[in-house]
Amino acid sequence: MEKLIACCGLNCATCEARIATINNDDELRKATAEKWKMLYNVPDMSPALINCTGCREEGAKLAHWNMCQIRVCAASKGFNTCDECKDLEECSIISGVLKFSPEALVNLKSLN
Numbered sequence: 001m002e003k004l005i006a007c008c009g010l011n012c013a014t015c016e017a018r019i020a021t022i023n024n025d026d027e028l029r030k031a032t033a034e035k036w037k038m039l040y041n042v043p044d045m046s047p048a049l050i051n052c053t054g055c056r057e058e059g060a061k062l063a064h065w066n067m068c069q070i071r072v073c074a075a076s077k078g079f080n081t082c083d084e085c086k087d088l089e090e091c092s093i094i095s096g097v098l099k100f101s102p103e104a105l106v107n108l109k110s111l112n
Helices: 016-023 026-039 063-067 069-076 095-100 103-110
Strands: none
Touching: 016 026, 063 069, 095 103
């Protein structure tokens, strides 16, 4: 399986937003928007917002990309991903992602 690891350790290759973008799949955009409305409590999420190639790839980005605290922190330290940070497992900025998605930590550690 392809891996495209984001700053936070999530695998963008398996993300519905990226898959919908790469395949120009409007039905998947719609389904993803509906799912994310509930999952992330974003009532104004629309299919038009589901357009992303991955946070570390060229191309379209989700609106959240500009203000993602994890990405901003990593970039401010000159890191590609959080695996480069000695405080990774104690970091309060990434802790929510690691709790929600434990495989993110596994993905980050596999980059070393």
